[in-house]
Amino acid sequence: MSLVHLANVCSHLQNASKARLGLTSIPSTNMLLTLSLALQTSGFLSSVTRGGLTPPRLDTLSSYVPEPVTQENVSTRRLWLGLKYYNNEAVLSEMSMISKPTKRIWMDADGLARIVRGKEAGFVKGLTKPGESMFVTTDKGILEARECVERRVGGMLLCRVL
Template sequence: MSLVNLAHVCSHLQNASKARLGLTSIPVSKLHVNLSLGLQREGFISSVTLGGQAPPTPYSLQKTLSPEEHEKLAETLAHSPWDAYPPPSENESSPSPLGREELVHHVKVPRNPAARRLWLGLKYWNNEPVLKNMKLLSKPTRRIWLTGDDLAKITRTRHAGYVKGMTHPGECMFLTTDRGILEARECVERRIGGMVLCRVW
């Protein structure tokens, strides 16, 4: 679990949102994936996609159904809803029961893990980035572990255990715990502590 790489991710996301990028990529690791999913759950980023060196096709460029096709599909599904989940078959070339080749857009992920990147969609609102600040709290040379009680103080804007309180409106803090990567308020709810990763606002 390299905090050096996480520090790079933090500053990269700050820089990317300052540059008003719509999509950016970070190196793939289990920590980064889980943290990105946490950020997406809190609404800081719009999408988390595993992909290669080239960015995945944006949603707007993906194949979509026309309204007539949509209606037809809805009728088919109403008649036989089990068609939505076709039985797995060895024969790849067999047509889909719904009459179209693919509904779910597949992103090409390289077989080589070193060539994979995690693509994050950034969000903006009222000409302002949603994720503006992302600061590493534990440092590679000094990791900080907090208990559930400390976290309860910190979420109530008080200082505890070398960590300042969450005083900015809408601020979030992510920790790595034995239940995975969680937000500070979730940890307080479950009364568990862990190692602090970063704070986002």
């Protein structure tokens, strides 16, 4: 898992939402795909679509069939993300890394429970703002911190989204 790519994606999504883009693309990796689907499930993204270098049409996004991945086109694969806006404001306004490539932060279920309740655990501040989410990579995939507490699993803290 490359946290360098995740750091680039965090800043890219933050800049794309500030620029009021409706659709943006990121490199297609398994980790970024599962994080994007978790962001969509949490309500920060409107759509996640696999594709090539050209964006899918917005009007046919639900019936869009991507071209198959072959050895020749694997390097040009992209994830096309639809950004959400509500009352003329971006739903995803801030996205920042917690674990860095040089310092990975691991947390057990008890530490995550403290963070979810808004208290500090270790060096990590709690979730205090309304709508704030934290994503954790676990054995069960990438989950939101509240879901990790419910399932009693810990893992590496990835990013904080507001």
